[in-house]
Amino acid sequence: MAEKRYSEDAAREILKRASDVQLKESDFSDSHLAQMARELGISENALVLAKEQYLVDEEQRDAEREEAALQVAFEKYRRKDFSLHLFITAIIIPMVIVLNLLISPGFLWFIIPLVGLLLSLVGHYWWLQHDGRENYDQQYQRWLKGQHRRKKALTP
Numbered sequence: 001m002a003e004k005r006y007s008e009d010a011a012r013e014i015l016k017r018a019s020d021v022q023l024k025e026s027d028f029s030d031s032h033l034a035q036m037a038r039e040l041g042i043s044e045n046a047l048v049l050a051k052e053q054y055l056v057d058e059e060q061r062d063a064e065r066e067e068a069a070l071q072v073a074f075e076k077y078r079r080k081d082f083s084l085h086l087f088i089t090a091i092i093i094p095m096v097i098v099l100n101l102l103i104s105p106g107f108l109w110f111i112i113p114l115v116g117l118l119l120s121l122v123g124h125y126w127w128l129q130h131d132g133r134e135n136y137d138q139q140y141q142r143w144l145k146g147q148h149r150r151k152k153a154l155t156p
Contacts, residue, residue, distance in 0.1 A: 074143050078128055085124050089117050 100110035
């Protein structure tokens, strides 16, 4: 049976994949990196610069991931705040209607607070959906300050 043959590109791709698998399964020390760099003909200076750049890039990626997580948490907070507003409104409206019908069934005054509560809810929803970027950023910064204060209060 004839042995399977591979083109140069295919061999390069197979070896790259094997290298990626092996790299995922192990950690390397600085001395291991230096040894591999020497074997590949990479100068020590180039390795030092590459490590420094990698660490800076990694730090930036970590900061971006943290910022993205904070943005998601802020949006969750905004939706939760609206849900609470909706829940409270849904409880108050029937109570006001019942109170109106018990106290003065001849005059339906509950419509006045009902309109106010519903306008407030619509305004809150509008704010969630169409808030300007500048106002959103101000809200986000205030929320961040509150988060930092809570963290400080919880840490002894």
